[in-house]
Amino acid sequence: MSVKTTATIASFGGKLLKLTHNSSTVGCEMAFNLYLPPQATTNKSHKVPLLIWLSGLTCTGDNCSEKGFFQHGASEKGIAVLYPDTSPRGLKIQGEDESYDFGSGAGFYIDATADPWSRNYKMYSYITQELPKVVFGEFSQIDSSKVSISGHSMGGHGALSLYLKNPGMYKSCSAFAPTANPLKCPWGEKAFKGYFGESDWQTKGAEYDSTELIKKWKGKDLDLLIDVGTGDNFYKQGQLLPENFAAAAKVAGLESGLTIRMQPDYDHSYFTMASFADDHIQHAAKHLLA
Amino acid sequence: MSVKTTATIASFGGKLLKLTHNSSTVGCEMAFNLYLPPQATTNKSHKVPLLIWLSGLTCTGDNCSEKGFFQHGASEKGIAVLYPDTSPRGLKIQGEDESYDFGSGAGFYIDATADPWSRNYKMYSYITQELPKVVFGEFSQIDSSKVSISGHSMGGHGALSLYLKNPGMYKSCSAFAPTANPLKCPWGEKAFKGYFGESDWQTKGAEYDSTELIKKWKGKDLDLLIDVGTGDNFYKQGQLLPENFAAAAKVAGLESGLTIRMQPDYDHSYFTMASFADDHIQHAAKHLLA
Numbered sequence: 001m002s003v004k005t006t007a008t009i010a011s012f013g014g015k016l017l018k019l020t021h022n023s024s025t026v027g028c029e030m031a032f033n034l035y036l037p038p039q040a041t042t043n044k045s046h047k048v049p050l051l052i053w054l055s056g057l058t059c060t061g062d063n064c065s066e067k068g069f070f071q072h073g074a075s076e077k078g079i080a081v082l083y084p085d086t087s088p089r090g091l092k093i094q095g096e097d098e099s100y101d102f103g104s105g106a107g108f109y110i111d112a113t114a115d116p117w118s119r120n121y122k123m124y125s126y127i128t129q130e131l132p133k134v135v136f137g138e139f140s141q142i143d144s145s146k147v148s149i150s151g152h153s154m155g156g157h158g159a160l161s162l163y164l165k166n167p168g169m170y171k172s173c174s175a176f177a178p179t180a181n182p183l184k185c186p187w188g189e190k191a192f193k194g195y196f197g198e199s200d201w202q203t204k205g206a207e208y209d210s211t212e213l214i215k216k217w218k219g220k221d222l223d224l225l226i227d228v229g230t231g232d233n234f235y236k237q238g239q240l241l242p243e244n245f246a247a248a249a250k251v252a253g254l255e256s257g258l259t260i261r262m263q264p265d266y267d268h269s270y271f272t273m274a275s276f277a278d279d280h281i282q283h284a285a286k287h288l289l290a
Numbered sequence: 291m292s293v294k295t296t297a298t299i300a301s302f303g304g305k306l307l308k309l310t311h312n313s314s315t316v317g318c319e320m321a322f323n324l325y326l327p328p329q330a331t332t333n334k335s336h337k338v339p340l341l342i343w344l345s346g347l348t349c350t351g352d353n354c355s356e357k358g359f360f361q362h363g364a365s366e367k368g369i370a371v372l373y374p375d376t377s378p379r380g381l382k383i384q385g386e387d388e389s390y391d392f393g394s395g396a397g398f399y400i401d402a403t404a405d406p407w408s409r410n411y412k413m414y415s416y417i418t419q420e421l422p423k424v425v426f427g428e429f430s431q432i433d434s435s436k437v438s439i440s441g442h443s444m445g446g447h448g449a450l451s452l453y454l455k456n457p458g459m460y461k462s463c464s465a466f467a468p469t470a471n472p473l474k475c476p477w478g479e480k481a482f483k484g485y486f487g488e489s490d491w492q493t494k495g496a497e498y499d500s501t502e503l504i505k506k507w508k509g510k511d512l513d514l515l516i517d518v519g520t521g522d523n524f525y526k527q528g529q530l531l532p533e534n535f536a537a538a539a540k541v542a543g544l545e546s547g548l549t550i551r552m553q554p555d556y557d558h559s560y561f562t563m564a565s566f567a568d569d570h571i572q573h574a575a576k577h578l579l580a
Contacts, residue, residue, distance in 0.1 A: 008555075009559065009561050010519065010554070010555040011561045066560070067356050069359055069564070071565075072564075231300060264300070267300065271306065272300065274359065274361075275361075
């Protein structure tokens with residue numbers, strides 16, 4: 001459980017920490033970044049809430065901490081931001097590094113059940129259990145009772161999925177360009193077939209598919225914010241399918257808890273996240289600081 | 291002079307354009323980025339001022355447009371931002387790509403006089419003459435009479451140097467971690483010896499050295515903003531020397547026109563620029579929108 005600090009970087013009045021630890025859940029050393037806002041670095045007895053940010057395919061915890069502009073709003077509101085990696089790394093599993101959309105950099109925030117992935121590709125348990133425990137154990141200035149979640153693309157799927165599977169675990173959830181119905185898109189089909197096996201992928205996948213999960217939501221006060229750019233090529237290619245998610249929410253009578261903003265001309269890149277990061281921080285702050 | 295658009299990216303309500311043109315000054319195709327704030331994209335008859343951003347060693351126009359977050363403040367204030375490259379590229383000059391601090395990515399915003407660099411390494415003329423002409427010719431919504439300049443490290447040297455050499459050309463100037471006295475630091479000595487020759491480097495270099503130039507400043511209303519991080523390793527290694535610049539300003543009776551902020555713990559990275567970008571936009575806006 002011991003955490004090593006590899007860098008401490010001043011950012012918007014607070015500190016961005018680059019950290020590593022040995023994860024028993026995924027069986028390798030994992031890197032992650034943690035932004036502590038000035039409210040948590042100047043007065044260590046002041047507790048701050050936490051926003052977990054899940055990144056998309058090919059990313060690590062670095063991309064969003066460099067290009068997402070979340071520290072700007074997090075510093076103002078006094079919110080810590082946790083940027084985990086997107087998969088285990090360096091396991092020498094055959095095929096691990098062959099695709100941009102499967103294996104390393106593409107953990108999909110599920111617990112794999114098919115060989116050879118089932119031992120290590122357990123990013124669902126890692127993000128919901130082990131990593132928060134490590135972070136709360138190491139950083140007493142973070143309030144473990146106030147956690148929200150957000151993410152982008154594959155990480156948007158992760159944020160929605162983890163939130164909908166665990167009512168009460170997160171105070172709020174938002175997403176950029178989420179893969180909102182992975183059972184019905186090429187990325188999700190490939191990942192679920194690989195991680196769950198050819199025979200089980202649809203039933204196991206349904207346990208993590210936000211469009212399926214929202215139909216069974218039993219939590220309270222749904223208030224999801226989703227931004228999708230109309231210039232996003234992956235949206236145009238049908239990898240995101242926010243319409244399916246919206247339709248499922250409507251059938252479930254939950255449309256009042258869902259705000260999907262179609263942002264004109266915005267693409268799938270971090271330029272989009274930077275442009276609306278303040279809004280997503282504000283969305284989280286509304287619930288975390290209530 | 292024709293400009294090609296290679297990408298148009300939505301950013302903070304405006305557009306980040308990735309552009310190329312064939313430069314006669316430096317004799318090759320040059321890439322640059324231009325941010326047009328929403329005020330210039332929604333109403334093309336509305337003129338907006340321009341901030342030129344000069345990047346540091348190893349950078350292109352991309353780094354700051356992705357990680358510097360100048361678009362955040364530029365969008366709010368209605369200022370276009372021009373991100374040029376830092377040198378000519380691909381000229382096949384012997385030694386061009388051998389060093390991170392000389393040749394490609396390290397043009398130092400001077401006009402070289404020594405062979406084999408004197409034909410192409412004319413970034414001073416490129417930035418002060420050709421590139422603005424190209425930009426104003428192509429984008430009529432930019433007000434050519436309202437231009438400010440800023441930059442980082444080698445680009446901070448460039449910003450100060452171009453401003454001090456050309457009273458009245460720029461409405462304001464600011465810098466992050468500028469190489470403020472290149473004649474007295476290893477980066478500057480290497481660059482000036484290479485670009486001006488072993489026998490001339492000190493006299494030619496003095497024509498571009500901000501600490502020399504401020505002693506002879508004849509302009510009006512000096513109001514320079516400089517941020518330097520106390521955790522900046524290049525500052526600690528004596529590559530920046532803001533103290534020399536401050537001392538020269540004092541001798542010239544100009545200390546009231548110079549604000550140097552030593553930012554505790556901040557390093558040489560874009561995390562520092564992102565953290566204070568809004569302040570530098572505000573500094574430019576004060577002069578550009580006056």
